Amino acid sequence: MSAPKQKQGTVPVAVASFAQTPSLRRIDQANEVELLMPVIGEVFEGTGLTKDDVGFICSGSTDYLIGGPFSFVMALDAVGVWPPKRESHVEMDAAWALYEAWVLMQEGVVDVALIYGFGKSSLGDLDRILAMQLDPYVMGPLWPDQVSLAALQAQTMIDRGQATEADFAAVAARARRAALSNPNAQVSGDSSVEELLAEDYVSTPLRRHALPPLSDGAAAILLVAGERAYDVVERPAWITGIDHRVETHALGARDLGASPSTAKAAEMAGVTDGVVDVAEIHAPFAHQEILLARELGLGAETVVNPSGGPLAGNPLMAGGLIRFGEAARRIWDGTATRAVAHATSGPVLQQNLVGVLEGES
Amino acid sequence: MSERTAVIGIGQTHHKAKREDVSVAGLVREAAQAALDDAGLTYADIDAVVIGKAPDMFEGIMMPELYLAGALGAVGKPMFRVHTAGSVGGSTAIVAAHLVASGIHKRVLTVAFEKQSDSDAMWALSVPQPFSAPLLAGAGGYFAPIIRAYMHKSGAPNDVGMKVAVKDRLHALRNPYAHLHLPDISLKMVEESIMLWDPLHYLESCPSSDGAAAMVLAAEDVAVAQERATGRPAAWVHGMAMRSEPTMFAGRNQINPQAGRDCAKDVYAQAGISDPRSELDCAEVYVPFSWYEPMWLENLGFCDEGDGWKLTDSGATALDGGDIPWNCSGGVLSSNPIGASGMLRFLEAALQVRHMAGEHQVPDASKALGHAYGGGSQFFAMWVVGSDRPES
Numbered sequence: 001m002s003a004p005k006q007k008q009g010t011v012p013v014a015v016a017s018f019a020q021t022p023s024l025r026r027i028d029q030a031n032e033v034e035l036l037m038p039v040i041g042e043v044f045e046g047t048g049l050t051k052d053d054v055g056f057i058c059s060g061s062t063d064y065l066i067g068g069p070f071s072f073v074m075a076l077d078a079v080g081v082w083p084p085k086r087e088s089h090v091e092m093d094a095a096w097a098l099y100e101a102w103v104l105m106q107e108g109v110v111d112v113a114l115i116y117g118f119g120k121s122s123l124g125d126l127d128r129i130l131a132m133q134l135d136p137y138v139m140g141p142l143w144p145d146q147v148s149l150a151a152l153q154a155q156t157m158i159d160r161g162q163a164t165e166a167d168f169a170a171v172a173a174r175a176r177r178a179a180l181s182n183p184n185a186q187v188s189g190d191s192s193v194e195e196l197l198a199e200d201y202v203s204t205p206l207r208r209h210a211l212p213p214l215s216d217g218a219a220a221i222l223l224v225a226g227e228r229a230y231d232v233v234e235r236p237a238w239i240t241g242i243d244h245r246v247e248t249h250a251l252g253a254r255d256l257g258a259s260p261s262t263a264k265a266a267e268m269a270g271v272t273d274g275v276v277d278v279a280e281i282h283a284p285f286a287h288q289e290i291l292l293a294r295e296l297g298l299g300a301e302t303v304v305n306p307s308g309g310p311l312a313g314n315p316l317m318a319g320g321l322i323r324f325g326e327a328a329r330r331i332w333d334g335t336a337t338r339a340v341a342h343a344t345s346g347p348v349l350q351q352n353l354v355g356v357l358e359g360e361s
Numbered sequence: 362m363s364e365r366t367a368v369i370g371i372g373q374t375h376h377k378a379k380r381e382d383v384s385v386a387g388l389v390r391e392a393a394q395a396a397l398d399d400a401g402l403t404y405a406d407i408d409a410v411v412i413g414k415a416p417d418m419f420e421g422i423m424m425p426e427l428y429l430a431g432a433l434g435a436v437g438k439p440m441f442r443v444h445t446a447g448s449v450g451g452s453t454a455i456v457a458a459h460l461v462a463s464g465i466h467k468r469v470l471t472v473a474f475e476k477q478s479d480s481d482a483m484w485a486l487s488v489p490q491p492f493s494a495p496l497l498a499g500a501g502g503y504f505a506p507i508i509r510a511y512m513h514k515s516g517a518p519n520d521v522g523m524k525v526a527v528k529d530r531l532h533a534l535r536n537p538y539a540h541l542h543l544p545d546i547s548l549k550m551v552e553e554s555i556m557l558w559d560p561l562h563y564l565e566s567c568p569s570s571d572g573a574a575a576m577v578l579a580a581e582d583v584a585v586a587q588e589r590a591t592g593r594p595a596a597w598v599h600g601m602a603m604r605s606e607p608t609m610f611a612g613r614n615q616i617n618p619q620a621g622r623d624c625a626k627d628v629y630a631q632a633g634i635s636d637p638r639s640e641l642d643c644a645e646v647y648v649p650f651s652w653y654e655p656m657w658l659e660n661l662g663f664c665d666e667g668d669g670w671k672l673t674d675s676g677a678t679a680l681d682g683g684d685i686p687w688n689c690s691g692g693v694l695s696s697n698p699i700g701a702s703g704m705l706r707f708l709e710a711a712l713q714v715r716h717m718a719g720e721h722q723v724p725d726a727s728k729a730l731g732h733a734y735g736g737g738s739q740f741f742a743m744w745v746v747g748s749d750r751p752e753s
Contacts, residue, residue: 010464057605064423068488069416070446073736077607084620087605087740088452091417091424091444100441100456106463107363132423137384140422246440249428264437346427351440 003229004358007241007270009106014229014236015357018325019043020219023186023313026122027216032061032071035218036078036118043114043220047232051079054222055110057087058101060094060117061317064129075118086110093117094219095282095320095343095353101223102242111225118218119316126214126316133347135249146347147211151203153256153348154287158205160257163290165205169196171286172209172311179308186213186313209311210286217315219322237328237339237357241269244353246346256348262295265354266340272297273356277336279303280323282343284310296340296354306330320344324355331359365750366461367584367595368711370400370577376540376696379478380571385420386432389474392573392701393433396470400577401591404434407577408466413443413453413473414700415735418485420476433472447500447647447735448603449473450574450703451742454731455601457578458744462598467580473704474573482569482699501566501650503737505558508652511616512560515655517670519560522651523551526565526694528679529648533691535680535720540570540696565651565694572698574705581750596711599728599751600631601744608737615738621660624741629662632728632745633752638663641745642726643686643713645706647733649693654678658687661732680721689713689721703733707744714748 003012019042021027021035044050057079061072072089081087090096094117101113127145134140157163170193179188191209199207222232229236245261245268247254266272279302283289289311293304305311307326310319320343330336338358345351372395374380380388389412397403410433412426422428426442433440445452450473457471483499511517530546533539543550546564554563579587584595604624607613625637634640646661648654655669663685664672672678678687688694690709693702710731712718718726727748734741 008465062424063416063418066490068490069418069485070736072444073446073608073739076605081605081607082610084604084606084618084623086603087445088443088456088603089445091426091442096441100459103463103465104459106465107459109363129423132421133427135428136420136422244439244441245437246427246430246435248431248436250431260437346424350427350430 003238004240004360007273011106011108011225012238013102013105013223013225014238015221015324015328016224016229016232016236017043017047017222018328020184020322020325021217022184023215023217023315025186025214027120032066032075032118033078036075036116039218039220040078040116043222047222049112049222049232053112054114055086056101056104056113057085058097058113058115060090060092060097061119062091064132065119065123065316067124093317093320093343093345095324096244098221098223098321098324099242099244099353102239105223105225111228113223114220115223115321116218116220117318117321119318120216121214121316122216139251147203147206149348150285151206154205156257157287157291162257163287166193166197167290168210168286169193171289172196175305175308175311178306179312182307182312184313185308186215188308188312206285212284212310212314215313215315217313217318219318219325221321221325233332235332235334235359237331237359240356240358242355243268246351249350259291259295259349259352262292262352262354265352266296269354269356271340271354271356274338276302276340277338278306278327278330279340280307280309280327281305282310282320282323284314286311288349292342296342320353327357331357337361363462364464365581366458366598367579368576368746369579369584369587369595370396370402371708371712372396372399372575373538373705373708374572375538376570376572376698378569380476385425385476386429388476388571389429389472389573390432392575393470393472396575396577399593401587402468402577407434407468407470409439409460409469410435411441411443411453411457411469411471413449414475415447415449416485418480419482419699420479445735445740447699448703448733448740448742449735450701450705451707451731451733452603454576454704454707455603455742455744458598458601461578461580467583469578470575471578472573472575473701475698475700476571477569477698478571501558501561504650505561507615508560511652511656514616515667515670517655520548521655521670521673522560522565523548525651525654525673526551529688529692529694532680532689532721533695536690539691540568561650567649567693567697570696570698572696572701574701574708576708594715594748596714596746597750599745599747600628602627603742606739608739616656617660617666618738620739621734621741624743625661628743628745634745637661638685641728641730643689643723644730644732645690645709646687647693647703647706648688649697651694654687680723686723689718689723703742706733707731711746714746
């Protein structure tokens with residue numbers, strides 16, 4: 001048994017376990033700690049590992065969802081870091097927390113890492129909250145909502161002949177059908193493209209089906225380095241490449257019909273070095289899946305978002321990490337040998353992270 | 362498997378109560394450009410940018426690293442945002458250093474900042490949360506009872522905190538970047554300042570500052586090449602560590618937290634230090650309220666438990682005449698751009714071992730500790746830097 005050749009790094013690190021809450025519109029009865037506790041418990045189940053085996057903990061969340069400072073501080077109580085642990089936090093999607101752990105594990109001093117992310121969209125008005133990510137001097141004071149910005153991007157794609165409204169509906173129809181077999185999905189169903197196209201616009205050219213649901217949720221992953229991964233899972237999902245890139249904040253200076261940061265991260269991670277069986281793409285809006293699949297260099301042989309993707313459930317700050325969990329699941333169960341996980345952050349795909357996961361063939 | 366890592370560039374702003382002359386982007390760029398100039402590099406040479414700051418509500422911008430990508434030359438590159446409460450400036454430097462130590466990147470720019478004048482930290486820290494007791498007194502109100510417990514337990518005389526307040530402000534007079542320059546500082550002046558949170562007088566508390574800190578971290582080959590090119594020495598990372606523990610649980614030692622002791626033990630082991638007081642030449646330690654100097658002297662193993670105040674009282678931590686000078690820059694008590702305060706400690710430690718600290722230089726310093734803590738004394742980040750390349 002040996003891990004596949006790595007494009008990046010020298011120490012083999014595998015996604016070895018994954019747990020998530022169901023994505024729900026509103027989880028009133030649990031605060032962030034209560035949301036996380038069962039997920040942290042579940043991610044250790046059947047692994048033979050306990051938190052005592054964990055050498056590093058890293059989480060992703062943002063204070064602006066809870067509306068108070070230090071939301072990650074209390075969340076740490078869901079783990080119970082006693083005796084004290086090596087621990088860190090990113091104010092980013094937890095996929096970047098996974099990246100931080102992967103980097104540390106390249107030094108060979110940590111061989112088990114716990115990653116988690118959480119977000120409750122139900123606590124506030126996301127259209128207002130996410131506008132606060134924009135630069136505070138020029139764009140922010142206009143308070144553009146995230147759906148309108150996404151619609152500008154979708155219209156750019158239509159104007160360039162890159163996609164049609166029917167293509168957006170086809171993405172949503174496929175995502176909803178795929179989500180029928182995902183017990184954690186919030187939106188699923190068997191709708192035809194024609195039915196979806198009959199919906200009203202939310203923001204032209206985007207109809208309701210092209211938008212992600214508002215979700216509350218949390219997720220956790222265990223990373224295990226080296227041979228120890230085989231003690232946890234029969235067919236580890238080895239991270240053979242992982243990279244992330246950012247674009248400018250100035251929307252007017254960006255080409256919204258392209259994602260150069262995704263293309264660069266995909267190149268660095270080695271996406272096109274082999275056949276990609278499955279890709280879990282963090283595309284909150286339907287048109288973004290089409291754009292990202294192109295920039296990732298995926299072909300017709302790749303099954304995209306078999307979980308239903310973010311259109312089926314979109315807990316902020318955990319959504320990107322869930323893509324890693326869902327991609328790894330396909331390696332563990334043998335339905336894929338090579339999978340891509342993608343995460344995004346910031347207004348209309350400003351920042352993107354790409355990971356390649358491989359099982360032994 | 363760890364690559365040798367060095368600090369080759371350092372930059373900081375002139376810290377002030379209000380930097381109304383610059384935007385947030387202008388503030389971080391001032392520090393970043395200074396660090397690049399020191400390193401003899403440009404933005405184009407940088408592989409990745411790691412940015413840290415305390416809660417986003419301190420400026421009112423959600424995940425501001427997104428907006429700062431252009432200003433910090435990160436477009437097309439990896440940009441990473443760390444947030445670990447008050448320790449964040451230290452944690453950010455450590456995350457950046459691991460990008461080099463792991464062999465992933467060769468040249469990493471790391472930046473930390475706070476522009477406190479854009480918001481109100483006291484308000485931002487005190488937003489009521491459901492089912493939690495409101496913390497309406499800010500950080501000082503949180504720490505004052507812990508300080509009183511320390512005084513009671515150790516039998517320290519009442520004026521030790523005031524002595525720290527005077528000493529660090531005297532140090533700050535020798536640091537042109539420090540926010541507070543109080544040439545008339547005296548014990549009497551501290552004692553006569555208003556009582557904010559008993560036993561902490563106004564002048565025993567850190568100020569609210571606007572400011573930024575930046576460093577360029579490099580792999581060994583780059584560091585050696587840039588040392589030659591610029592004629593300025595690198596500071597080598599001899600050890601770095603982070604530890605966290607929960608905010609509260611029955612029996613938790615909040616005066617001398619286990620996470621701080623464990624973190625220090627780890628970083629000393631990496632740096633081959635068995636007696637920090639004699640083997641380190643100086644330390645930059647996160648002391649936002651005066652009494653945290655004696656408390657951290659104990660937590661960091663510079664003396665036995667209960668003896669920290671005696672070291673402070675004897676003048677051991679003063680730049681003039683002390684054997685283990687602490688916070689020669691003036692420390693957090695003299696400049697507190699919160700998110701950057703931890704990085705300033707790490708950066709000042711590096712300045713000392715590069716012999717570039719100017720008037721607050723400790724003669725011949727070759728090994729120094731940088732320290733940061735945050736939350737309810739529960740998050741710790743530390744590094745030891747030296748003038749010489751570490752053995753492994």
